[in-house]
Amino acid sequence: MTTKVLIVEDEQAIRQLVDHTLSNAGFEVLQASDAEQARTMIHKPPPDIVLMDWMLPGASGIELTRALKSDKITRDIPVIMLTARGDEDDKVRGLDSGAEDYIAKPFSPREMVARIRAVLRRVSPHATEEPVAVGKLKLDPSAHRVTFNGATIDMGPTEFRLLHFFMTHQDKVYSRSRLLDRVWGTNVYIEERTVDVHIRRLRKALEPFGAEQLLQTVRGAGYRFSGVAESHAGH
Numbered sequence: 001m002t003t004k005v006l007i008v009e010d011e012q013a014i015r016q017l018v019d020h021t022l023s024n025a026g027f028e029v030l031q032a033s034d035a036e037q038a039r040t041m042i043h044k045p046p047p048d049i050v051l052m053d054w055m056l057p058g059a060s061g062i063e064l065t066r067a068l069k070s071d072k073i074t075r076d077i078p079v080i081m082l083t084a085r086g087d088e089d090d091k092v093r094g095l096d097s098g099a100e101d102y103i104a105k106p107f108s109p110r111e112m113v114a115r116i117r118a119v120l121r122r123v124s125p126h127a128t129e130e131p132v133a134v135g136k137l138k139l140d141p142s143a144h145r146v147t148f149n150g151a152t153i154d155m156g157p158t159e160f161r162l163l164h165f166f167m168t169h170q171d172k173v174y175s176r177s178r179l180l181d182r183v184w185g186t187n188v189y190i191e192e193r194t195v196d197v198h199i200r201r202l203r204k205a206l207e208p209f210g211a212e213q214l215l216q217t218v219r220g221a222g223y224r225f226s227g228v229a230e231s232h233a234g235h
């Protein structure tokens, strides 16, 4: 799972520098030169994070960030504002628009990579390659491996992505359509009952380890993953 970064920047030289730096750091880079182009690209498939230049021709980076943050399909995509302005007031305005972080130009490539990783860890842990653990259940994205108390659990790629999402978004209820958006992407046309099929398969994979109770059905609302049930069972 390569992390996709969308850079929205009208200056080609900066886009290329960012592309070069981030590609070397193992990210997949998508480029847009204005807000219009960014709007089309954001849905197919959605990037994991957006680097947004403040000054753009047409709609500004601030306006585009506000628009993304008020749309339920794109509001969860983290945005880092890039700007030549070093002013504190501008920083506040940038963050007020809903951006998760702010980098002043000129920035070092190393700093940019570190800031992107920090925001992803905070906002979308499922988009990072870091291992996650809930009790005895462990998932390692880079090794593509799930274990329970050290024993490997076999599952398909969709169940793996679903479990990764749940393990990094515990104790919240997700409707089927929200799971489709977050795990499958916003530009895929899949029926909601497909989610149920994969939830069933995931539970079946967890069952031999007694871990299926972590994945709870919330009647009329959707699904929730919670480590609480497991700790109760253990006492």
Ligand code: CA
Pocket: 009, 010, 011, 053, 054, 055, 056
């Ligand atoms: Ca610019």
